[in-house]
Amino acid sequence: MAARTPRATVIETLPLDLPGEVERAVRAAGSLPLARLTRVKLGPAPRGQLEQRLVAAGLERTRSAVRVPLAEQLLALVQGGRRVPVKEAMRRVKGGTKKQVDAALAALIDGGRARVVVRTEVEVLVGEAERALGPHEVAALVAAHGALGKLLKRVKAKGLARSILRDDLGVLLDPILRSTRDPLPDRPVTQIVADALRRLAVLDLVKVPELVRALEGEVSLADVHRALLEAHQAGTIELRPEAPSELLREGDARLCPPGPRGTVLWCAALVKP
Numbered sequence: 001m002a003a004r005t006p007r008a009t010v011i012e013t014l015p016l017d018l019p020g021e022v023e024r025a026v027r028a029a030g031s032l033p034l035a036r037l038t039r040v041k042l043g044p045a046p047r048g049q050l051e052q053r054l055v056a057a058g059l060e061r062t063r064s065a066v067r068v069p070l071a072e073q074l075l076a077l078v079q080g081g082r083r084v085p086v087k088e089a090m091r092r093v094k095g096g097t098k099k100q101v102d103a104a105l106a107a108l109i110d111g112g113r114a115r116v117v118v119r120t121e122v123e124v125l126v127g128e129a130e131r132a133l134g135p136h137e138v139a140a141l142v143a144a145h146g147a148l149g150k151l152l153k154r155v156k157a158k159g160l161a162r163s164i165l166r167d168d169l170g171v172l173l174d175p176i177l178r179s180t181r182d183p184l185p186d187r188p189v190t191q192i193v194a195d196a197l198r199r200l201a202v203l204d205l206v207k208v209p210e211l212v213r214a215l216e217g218e219v220s221l222a223d224v225h226r227a228l229l230e231a232h233q234a235g236t237i238e239l240r241p242e243a244p245s246e247l248l249r250e251g252d253a254r255l256c257p258p259g260p261r262g263t264v265l266w267c268a269a270l271v272k273p
Helices: 018-029 044-056 070-077 086-092 098-110 135-155 166-179 189-200 208-214 221-234
Strands: 031-033 065-067 114-119 122-127 205-207 237-241 265-270
Touching: 018 031, 018 044, 018 065, 070 086, 070 098, 070 122, 086 098, 086 122, 098 114, 135 166, 189 208, 189 221, 189 265, 205 208, 208 221, 208 265, 221 237, 221 265
Parallel strands: none
Antiparallel strands: 031 065, 114 122, 205 265, 237 265
């Protein structure tokens, strides 16, 4: 008669070090089946205590496994600025169905904690710190692309040779050029203009056209003029009429606020307190 295999001893008291050991194993694997959580056999009471401890530590208990939350696994892939192709990221997440992983990824994107960016022909998962466009910026880019396409179609139509005014092209390309820059901090326009004045000042003087060009794509021309006139009225700067014509570059006049008797306010002088 063959010898019987001895039954495993059932442990009725949860060992103190077992929850930490199992948690480390789950986090290393991403997910472990319930049947493989422990090498020892636990009774119903300690088994329930173990699972409660694991859930309290931030793990998830599914019908068949204990896993690191799917969103947490996805975020771990892009820690430290790492970039992972989306298809590879989906394969590396453990313990969830494709539908569940898709939902976790969508929630991260909606919450701004991760993004999927298109790089040539590959979709790549990146973290929230990456310099990626937001939804509104993408929408503005799509609109600019459509408007530019329509304009070029008319320019290249049969008939007379046609061109485009540089100013009109600048207006169309502004959303594209703006999208290449980091978004501005949430500061009032007056503060942005004041900071730029201090940054550009040479002997406490700033040429208004240089100021406007430095803020192009960040602050509109009308807002720059409004901020300058408010600062002039408040006495923090002095707006001075145009310099001799030989100092004005072509197109500079339209960048300056209008002054008295048909002049333009060409220069801003910082007023020391």
